[in-house]
Amino acid sequence: MSDTDMVPRSRLNEEIAKRKELEADLGALRGNLAAAEAKAAEAETVRAALAKATAEFETYKVGVDAGITDPEGLELARYYYDKVPTGEGDDAKPAFGDWMAKLKTDATARPKGLGAYFADQPAATTATPAAAPVAPPKAPQAAPPRSAAPLPPAATGANPAPAPSPTAAGWTRESIAQMDPATWAANRADLIKAASAGLVSKLGGA
DSSP: OOTTTSOOHHHHHHHHHHHHHHHHHHHHHHHHHHHHHHHHHHHHHHHHHHHHHHHHHHHHHHHHHHTOOOHHHHHHHHHHHHTSOOOSGGGSOOOHHHHHHHHHHOGGGSOTTTGGGSTTSOOOOOOOOOOOOOOOOOOOOOOOOOOOOOOOOOOOSSOOOOOOOTTGGGOBHHHHHTOOHHHHHHHHHHHHHHHHTTOOBOTTOO
């Protein structure tokens, strides 16, 4: 190989530097592409969530306009709407709002399980149990009559004999005869009453 066919080293270094620069740019572009793809996927997720939230809001709004506010009723309405066949021309499937508007004005067009959720349906009432009969108040009972105070015994004209002294029954003629003057004087009145009532007995017999 002649010296004219050889690439100068300086040029070779330039080419190598350009190649490295291009490889670095390509790596950066690949990184940017990956980030863009991730953002695009994230954006798609956000877009799908937004579409779902919008659909739910539209369902709620249409349901409220039609008289349905119960979340279960709204979900059931969407279920029945999704079962409406898709047609063409006059038989084309109406929009959800138009379909609900028709159900609002035409009760006969409502699906059997959905009719109870419309506001124009009477609310279910719970039967109130009959009140237990109230017994009439008892009449106040009359107080028993008070017993009359015992009447005093009728006067007989004669005073009853006084009760003997507790010790009179133990006196005998012999014990009275043996009393000293002081004992006789202290019991004189009782002894006279006992003798009058026949309570003084003679020891050993009458």
